[in-house]
Amino acid sequence: MIDLALGWSVGIEGSFAIAPLLIALFGAPRVVLVVAILASATALAIGYTQSDPEVFALKTVVVFFAGLVAVALSYEQARAAQRAEEASLLDRLSSIGDTRMSLEETVDAVMAILVEDFAQGCAIQVVEDDHLRDLTGLGRGAKEGDVRGGEGDTGSNVLSLPLEARGRFLGVLTLRRSRREPFTAREARLARSISGRVGRSLDNAGLFDEFDSLSRRLDTVVSLLSEGVYIVSPAGRLLFVNETGSSLFGVDIDGPEQRAQIERALRNYRVELDDGTDLGDLSDCVRMVLDLGLYWSGVIRLLERSSHSQSWFQARVEPIEASGGDLLWAVMTLEDITPMKEREVTETILGRLGEIVAKEDDLARALQRFAETVVPNFADCCWLYLPSEQGFLRAWGMAHRDPARLDAMRETDRRHPIGLDQQLRVVEAQKGGSTAVFEVDSETLQAAAEDDLHLELMRKIDNHFGLVVALRDRGEVIGVLAFGNGSDSRRFTSHDAEIAELIGERSATIISNARKSREVAEITKILELDLRPAPLIAIPGLETAEIFESGESFSQVGGDFYEALESSDYWNIVIGDVVGRGATAAALSLEARDTLRVALELVQDPELALSSLDARLRARARNEQVTVALLRLPKADPRRLLVSSAGHPLPLLGDELGVRAIGDSGPILGLGIAGGWPEVECEWRDGAIAVLYTDGISEFRAEGEMFGADRIMSAMKPPDGAGKVAERIRSSLEVFSHDSVRSDDLAAVVICNRNGRRRSSGNVDG
Amino acid sequence: MKRFSVGSEAQDGKALIRPVGDLDLSSAQDLAEAIEAALDADNTEIEVDLSGVSFVDSTGLRILIEATTKAEQRSARLSLTKSGDQFRRLVELTRTAGTLGLE
Numbered sequence: 001m002i003d004l005a006l007g008w009s010v011g012i013e014g015s016f017a018i019a020p021l022l023i024a025l026f027g028a029p030r031v032v033l034v035v036a037i038l039a040s041a042t043a044l045a046i047g048y049t050q051s052d053p054e055v056f057a058l059k060t061v062v063v064f065f066a067g068l069v070a071v072a073l074s075y076e077q078a079r080a081a082q083r084a085e086e087a088s089l090l091d092r093l094s095s096i097g098d099t100r101m102s103l104e105e106t107v108d109a110v111m112a113i114l115v116e117d118f119a120q121g122c123a124i125q126v127v128e129d130d131h132l133r134d135l136t137g138l139g140r141g142a143k144e145g146d147v148r149g150g151e152g153d154t155g156s157n158v159l160s161l162p163l164e165a166r167g168r169f170l171g172v173l174t175l176r177r178s179r180r181e182p183f184t185a186r187e188a189r190l191a192r193s194i195s196g197r198v199g200r201s202l203d204n205a206g207l208f209d210e211f212d213s214l215s216r217r218l219d220t221v222v223s224l225l226s227e228g229v230y231i232v233s234p235a236g237r238l239l240f241v242n243e244t245g246s247s248l249f250g251v252d253i254d255g256p257e258q259r260a261q262i263e264r265a266l267r268n269y270r271v272e273l274d275d276g277t278d279l280g281d282l283s284d285c286v287r288m289v290l291d292l293g294l295y296w297s298g299v300i301r302l303l304e305r306s307s308h309s310q311s312w313f314q315a316r317v318e319p320i321e322a323s324g325g326d327l328l329w330a331v332m333t334l335e336d337i338t339p340m341k342e343r344e345v346t347e348t349i350l351g352r353l354g355e356i357v358a359k360e361d362d363l364a365r366a367l368q369r370f371a372e373t374v375v376p377n378f379a380d381c382c383w384l385y386l387p388s389e390q391g392f393l394r395a396w397g398m399a400h401r402d403p404a405r406l407d408a409m410r411e412t413d414r415r416h417p418i419g420l421d422q423q424l425r426v427v428e429a430q431k432g433g434s435t436a437v438f439e440v441d442s443e444t445l446q447a448a449a450e451d452d453l454h455l456e457l458m459r460k461i462d463n464h465f466g467l468v469v470a471l472r473d474r475g476e477v478i479g480v481l482a483f484g485n486g487s488d489s490r491r492f493t494s495h496d497a498e499i500a501e502l503i504g505e506r507s508a509t510i511i512s513n514a515r516k517s518r519e520v521a522e523i524t525k526i527l528e529l530d531l532r533p534a535p536l537i538a539i540p541g542l543e544t545a546e547i548f549e550s551g552e553s554f555s556q557v558g559g560d561f562y563e564a565l566e567s568s569d570y571w572n573i574v575i576g577d578v579v580g581r582g583a584t585a586a587a588l589s590l591e592a593r594d595t596l597r598v599a600l601e602l603v604q605d606p607e608l609a610l611s612s613l614d615a616r617l618r619a620r621a622r623n624e625q626v627t628v629a630l631l632r633l634p635k636a637d638p639r640r641l642l643v644s645s646a647g648h649p650l651p652l653l654g655d656e657l658g659v660r661a662i663g664d665s666g667p668i669l670g671l672g673i674a675g676g677w678p679e680v681e682c683e684w685r686d687g688a689i690a691v692l693y694t695d696g697i698s699e700f701r702a703e704g705e706m707f708g709a710d711r712i713m714s715a716m717k718p719p720d721g722a723g724k725v726a727e728r729i730r731s732s733l734e735v736f737s738h739d740s741v742r743s744d745d746l747a748a749v750v751i752c753n754r755n756g757r758r759r760s761s762g763n764v765d766g
Numbered sequence: 767m768k769r770f771s772v773g774s775e776a777q778d779g780k781a782l783i784r785p786v787g788d789l790d791l792s793s794a795q796d797l798a799e800a801i802e803a804a805l806d807a808d809n810t811e812i813e814v815d816l817s818g819v820s821f822v823d824s825t826g827l828r829i830l831i832e833a834t835t836k837a838e839q840r841s842a843r844l845s846l847t848k849s850g851d852q853f854r855r856l857v858e859l860t861r862t863a864g865t866l867g868l869e
Contacts, residue, residue: 577824579828580825625828647859647861666861667862671865
C-alpha cells in the first residue's frame with residue numbers, strides 16, 4: 001500500500017520504519033534505539049537526494065515515528081521482563097522462609113539466589129549476644145570486606161540493608177556489585193524487599209534451628225539417662241522412646257519399627273508389684289495408669305514370658321495434661337534396679353530367716369515361717385521337708401502365693417508323700433550334689449503322677465520350674481528344701497541356687513538346733529527322772545505318803561528332794577530345796593543329798609550333817625544355797641520326834657492338840673551363817689500327822705494369791721492318816737491352781753504315827 | 767503374776783534401785799544386773815527399795831545375798847529398805863538378816 005502510494009522506492013524506504021519495530025520484538029531497548037537511529041539517518045540520506053521536499057518530509061516523519069514506537073515498545077517489554085524477574089526473585093526468597101531449613105541451609109540458599117540473580121557478592125551478619133556474627137562463612141559467594149557502605153545507598157556498588165522480622169532487628173544484609181554495574185534506585189528499592197524476605201527466612205530458620213537444637217539437646221539429655229523414657233499417647237501408642245528404653249526391651253534399631261517392636265515387647269512382659277500382686281501385661285498396666293490419669297511410682301517386677309527371666313524396675317508414670325485437663329500423653333520411666341533389688345530381696349529373706357532361727361524355738365512354726373518368708377519374692381511356692389521314720393518326706397513348711405494352689409500342695413503332701421531317696425536322686429544328679437535346678441515339662445509330670453487326681457493336683461500347683469536343696473548336718477541329710485515357680489513365672493538361675501543354699505544353711509541350722517533341743521529335753525527328762533525322789537522306804541510304825549510334781553519348766557531340772565534314811569538309832573526323813581534350776585541345781589541336789597545321807601547314816605548328828613553341807617556348799621565356786629528340814633525318829637523311843645531346819649519351811653505337826661509348825665529355823669545352808677541348827681524335840685503322839693513340805697507348795701501362787709501354809713494345815717484336819725491328808729493337800733492345790741502354770745516343784749512328805757495300831761494289832765502300815 | 771521391772775537413779779555416788787513385781791527365778795537376774803550396773807558406776811551407797819516387791823523366793827534371796835557380798839567387796843554399802851512381810855519372814859526363816867545387813 002505504501003509502494004502504491006509513494007512509488008517504487010517506497011518498499012525499500014519503508015523498511016527503515018519497519019526494521020526497528022521488528023527488532024523491538026526480540027532485541028534489547030538499546031539495540032532497538034540504535035537500529036531506529038540508523039534507519040532514520042539512512043532514510044534521511046536517501047530521501048534528501050532523491051525525493052522532493054514534501055515527500056522527503058513525509059518519509060522522514062514516518063521513519064522517525066516508527067523508530068520511536070519501536071524504542072518505546074522495547075523499553076516497555078524490558079520493564080515487564082524485569083518486574084517478572086524481580087517477582088520471581090522475591091518469590092524464591094520467600095519460599096526459603098517457608099521451608100524447615102536450618103540456619104546454615106537458609107544462608108546458603110539465600111546467598112545462592114542473590115549472588116546468581118541480584119548481586120555479585122553477598123554477606124549476612126546476625127545479632128548474637130549484642131554483637132554481629134558474620135555468617136559469610138556459612139554461605140557461598142561472599143567475600144571478605146563485603147560489609148561496607150551506608151544503609152540503603154543508591155547508585156552504589158554496595159548495599160547494606162537491615163534484616164528485620166517480627167519487629168526485631170536480626171542483622172545486616174550486604175550486597176555487592178562491580179563498580180561498572182552499580183545498583184539502580186529501583187534495585188535499591190527491590191533490595192529492601194529482598195532484605196525483608198531474607199530477614200523472615202533467617203528468623204524462621206533461627207526458630208527451627210532453635211527448636212531442633214532444643215530437641216537435639218533433649219534427645220541428648222534423655223539418651224544419657226540411665227532410665228528408659230517412654231512417651232505414650234492416651235491410646236497407649238508409644239510416641240517416643242530413648243536409647244536406654246529401647247535397649248531395656250532388647251530393641252536396638254532406630255526409627256518407626258523400633259517403637260512397634262517395643263510395643264510388641266511390652267505385651268510379652270507380665271508385671272508384679274513389689275508385694276507380689278499380679279498386674280497382668282505391662283502394656284495393660286500402662287493403659288490402666290493412663291485411664292486413671294494419676295501419677296504413679298513404685299517398684300515392679302517384670303517377668304519375660306519367652307525367656308522366663310525377671311527384672312526389677314523403679315517405675316514412674318506421669319500424665320501430661322492439656323490446659324483443659326485432657327490427657328495429652330504420659331511419660332513413663334523405667335530404671336533397671338535388678339541387681340540392687342535382688343540383693344535387697346536376698347538380704348531381707350536371709351535377715352528374716354536369721355530372726356526366725358534366733359527367736360523361734362518351735363520347729364514346726366519355724367519351718368512354716370521359713371516357707372512363708374521366701375514366697376513370693378524368691379519363689380512362687382516353697383516346701384520344707386523333713387524325713388519321716390518311714391523314709392518319706394513330710395512337708396513341715398509349705399507356702400504358695402496363691403491360696404488355692406496351697407490347698408493343692410497340702411492335698412498332694414497328704415495323699416502322695418515323696419520319698420527322700422527320690423528327692424536326693426534329683427539333687428545328687430547335679431554338680432556338687434547339694435542343689436538341683438530343673439524344669440518340669442508335661443511329660444515328666446505325667447510320668448511322675450501316681451493317678452489322675454495326683455496329676456490334676458500337680459498341674460494345679462504348676463511347679464514348672466524347680467529348685468531343690470538338700471539340707472545336711474555333719475553330712476547327714478536332715479531335710480529337703482524345694483522351691484517352685486509357675487509356667488508363667490521365671491526360671492531359676494545359678495544365682496538363685498546360691499541363694500537357695502544360703503536359705504538351706506539357715507533351715508539346716510534351725511532343724512539341727514531343734515534336734516539338739518530335743519536331745520537336751522530328752523537328757524533333761526532322764527535326769528529329772530533320776531533326780532525325782534524315790535518312794536520312801538517303809539518305816540516301821542509309820543504310814544507315809546508323798547506329793548511330788550515337777551515344775552512346768554520342763555528343761556530346768558533341779559529343785560526339791562526328799563528321802564527317808566535309816567541310821568543305826570534313827571529313822572531320818574529329809575526334805576530339801578536347792579536354790580536355782582538347771583543342770584547346776586541338779587548337780588547340787590545330788591551333792592546335798594549325798595552329803596546328808598553320809599552324815600546322817602554315819603555320824604547321826606543333824607547339826608554336824610547340816611554344817612558339813614554348809615561347808616561343802618561354800619567350798620563350791622558358785623554362790624549356792626540349799627534349805628533342808630529334817631525329822632528324826634528315834635528307834636528306841638517312838639513317842640519322840642526331833643526336828644531341825646536350815647532355812648526351810650518348818651514341818652507341821654497335827655495331833656489332838658491341833659496343827660502347828662514345829663522346830664526352830666536355823667540359817668540357810670551355803671552362806672556360813674553362824675548360829676547353828678538346834679534340834680527341837682516334840683511329842684510324837686499316836687495317830688499324829690507330820691507334814692514336811694517345800695516352798696513350792698506354800699508359795700505357789702495363782703491369780704495373785706499364795707497357797708500358804710494355812711491351806712496345808714487345813715488339809716491336816718482331821719489327822720486321819722497320811723494318805724488322806726496328802727490327798728486333801730493335792731486336791732486343795734488343784735482347786736487353788738485353776739490353770740496356773742507351776743514354775744517350781746511341789747514336794748511334801750506326810751507321815752502318820754501308827755505305832756499304837758502296830759502295838760495293838762502287830763501290823764505295820766506304811 | 768505381776769510383770770517385773772526395775773527402775774534406778776543415781777546421784778553423787780548414791781544409787782536408788784526400785785524393783786517392782788515378784789522377785790523370783792524369772793526376774794531375779796534383772797535386779798542383779800541393775801545392782802551390778804550401779805556398782806560399775808562407782809556408786810558407794812546403793813539402796814534397794816523393796817516397797818514394790820510383793821514376793822521374794824529363794825532365788826531372789828540368793829541374788830540379794832550375792833549383791834550384798836559384791837558390794838562389800840567393792841567397798842560399797844547395799845541396803846535393803848521398805849521390805850514387805852513375806853520377805854521379812856523369808857529372811858527370818860533362813861536366818862539371813864545379818865548377811866543382808868538387816869540387823
